[in-house]
Amino acid sequence: MTGSTGADRRMRTVIVGGSLGGVRTAANLREAGYAGAVVLVEAEAGLPYDRPPLSKDVLAGGRTRQDIALTSSEDLTEFDIGLVGGVGATGLDLAERAVELSDGSILGFDHLVIATGAAPRRLPHDSAHVAYLRTFDDAERIRASFEAGCRLVVIGGGFIGAEVAAAARARGLPVTVLEAAPVPLARVLGTDIGRLLGGVHVEHGVDLRCGVQVVGIEDDGDAAVVHLADGTAVPADLVVVGVGATPNVEWLAGSGLTLDDGVVCDETCQAVGAPGVYAVGDVARWWNPRYAALMRVEHWTNAVEQAQAVADAITGTPRPYGHVPYVWSKQYGHMIQVMGRFDGGAPEIRTPADGVRGLCAWSGPSGSVEGLLTVDQPRLMAKARRALAAGASGIELAQLVTAHAATVPPSRIGAGRV
Amino acid sequence: MRVTVNWDTCVGHGVCEGTAPEVFEINDDGELELLIDGEIPERLLPKVRKAAFACPEHALRMEKGEAEAS
Numbered sequence: 001m002t003g004s005t006g007a008d009r010r011m012r013t014v015i016v017g018g019s020l021g022g023v024r025t026a027a028n029l030r031e032a033g034y035a036g037a038v039v040l041v042e043a044e045a046g047l048p049y050d051r052p053p054l055s056k057d058v059l060a061g062g063r064t065r066q067d068i069a070l071t072s073s074e075d076l077t078e079f080d081i082g083l084v085g086g087v088g089a090t091g092l093d094l095a096e097r098a099v100e101l102s103d104g105s106i107l108g109f110d111h112l113v114i115a116t117g118a119a120p121r122r123l124p125h126d127s128a129h130v131a132y133l134r135t136f137d138d139a140e141r142i143r144a145s146f147e148a149g150c151r152l153v154v155i156g157g158g159f160i161g162a163e164v165a166a167a168a169r170a171r172g173l174p175v176t177v178l179e180a181a182p183v184p185l186a187r188v189l190g191t192d193i194g195r196l197l198g199g200v201h202v203e204h205g206v207d208l209r210c211g212v213q214v215v216g217i218e219d220d221g222d223a224a225v226v227h228l229a230d231g232t233a234v235p236a237d238l239v240v241v242g243v244g245a246t247p248n249v250e251w252l253a254g255s256g257l258t259l260d261d262g263v264v265c266d267e268t269c270q271a272v273g274a275p276g277v278y279a280v281g282d283v284a285r286w287w288n289p290r291y292a293a294l295m296r297v298e299h300w301t302n303a304v305e306q307a308q309a310v311a312d313a314i315t316g317t318p319r320p321y322g323h324v325p326y327v328w329s330k331q332y333g334h335m336i337q338v339m340g341r342f343d344g345g346a347p348e349i350r351t352p353a354d355g356v357r358g359l360c361a362w363s364g365p366s367g368s369v370e371g372l373l374t375v376d377q378p379r380l381m382a383k384a385r386r387a388l389a390a391g392a393s394g395i396e397l398a399q400l401v402t403a404h405a406a407t408v409p410p411s412r413i414g415a416g417r418v
Numbered sequence: 419m420r421v422t423v424n425w426d427t428c429v430g431h432g433v434c435e436g437t438a439p440e441v442f443e444i445n446d447d448g449e450l451e452l453l454i455d456g457e458i459p460e461r462l463l464p465k466v467r468k469a470a471f472a473c474p475e476h477a478l479r480m481e482k483g484e485a486e487a488s
Contacts, residue, residue, distance in 0.1 A: 024472070027468055031464065031465070031468070050474070050476070052474055053476065067476065068476065069471070070471055070472075071471055075467065075471075079464075300474055301431075301433070301474075304433060304436075304472060305436075328429075328431070328474075335429060378429035378430050378448065379430060379447060379448030379449060380448060381430070381448070382429075382430035382431070382432055382444050382448035382449070383444075383446070383447075383448040385432060386432060386444050386448070389432075389436075
């Protein structure tokens with residue numbers, strides 16, 4: 001037990017940001033027997049909730065905010081976690097070890113966990129018909145627009161954009177996806193895989209336009225017109241923008257913390273040069289020993305695993321936090337899962353006879369697997385992730401994956417390019 | 419209390435196993451198995467509750483056992 005040091009004063013951990021990383025850090029602290037006070041500060045009012053369902057089940061309809069809650073009032077009480085909701089952090093005073101809050105109050109801490117996440121990157125074009133998807137209210141607004149039968153334009157062909165497009169197509173709405181790159185997802189997964197996944201949009205009736213630049217969005221009565229660089233005008237009732245996110249670090253400006261695309265942390269997730277200050281989730285850019293690189297990972301699983309590493313550090317057992325990225329996306333009835341990285345050269349791809357169901361792709365240097373992508377093969381992914389967690393090497397992973405892929409007929413992509 | 423799995427939505431992300439390995443295990447076929455089928459021992463309840471909240475597919479649900487319900 002490392003929580004309390006003296007009889008006169010109770011230790012306090014302040015967690016700024018009550019989303020997945022913050023909530024899990026709080027729960028992990030209690031599980032480890034941390035005896036100090038735990039205060040969770042969250043700008044949004046209400047109970048913390050989970051975000052992956054926002055672009056999936058919530059858009060599909062029928063999921064309430066309570067359905068996707070990350071904790072309950074009973075659990076917060078039982079585990080003695082103080083939730084300060086509807087209040088944001090506006091500043092950090094490292095010398096005084098205190099956080100300044102938007103209601104003017106000051107909250108002192110012994111340990112600070114920065115879990116403020118990331119905000120959608122905004123376009124310079126302003127319109128009443130533009131929506132971003134980050135909060136439950138955002139999702140509800142988009143869903144309401146779907147229910148009103150909107151013509152949808154999605155800007156950005158990444159996973160978020162793809163999920164929004166798929167949810168709209170499931171309702172039979174007309175959807176146009178505008179992607180700046182020649183191939184969607186190519187930067188992360190390479191052009192071959194990007195083409196295959198982009199093809200799924202087309203298969204489901206989406207008007208996918210790649211290599212296009214949005215130069216303006218103009219309000220036109222009850223609708224909007226999206227103007228492209230080539231002079232094309234695309235009418236829309238709703239424009240959803242999914243072009244990446246930037247870490248929420250504005251409130252830390254001038255605090256003395258090293259900020260560079262997130263809060264820069266060492267391998268134990270402690271902010272560089274700031275003992276007792278940690279970052280978790282989308283906002284953390286930490287030295288990932290697994291890749292010997294500073295990384296910021298915006299995926300759900302990273303927030304969960306990093307929250308454990310941060311709680312371990314606070315309770316006296318800091319450890320290097322090595323992490324292999326893992327993300328999944330549900331679209332058009334498919335489950336796409338990606339583990340690791342695809343920057344190790346041209347991937348091996350096994351495609352089934354038709355469509356992408358059963359698709360399996362992997363990449364890595366000299367016959368090893370550093371990155372794995374599957375479509376509708378959750379059991380293969382579960383096996384691979386489990387092997388990885390048990391310490392399997394890239395070569396061992398390759399054996400596991402190729403043994404499985406042998407059951408899927410090989411078909412190198414490239415001949416029939418989209 | 420017992421825990422139930424919605425097998426239609428579980429895809430084996432394995433987060434529950436990481437949270438409460440005493441109760442959840444992804445087997446060699448990549449499928450989730452419940453190691454305790456029935457009443458969850460009191461000492462494991464906090465972990466299992468955390469696992470239920472942590473399931474990315476929200477496929478785990480805590481339910482009162484028959485003994486408590488009747």
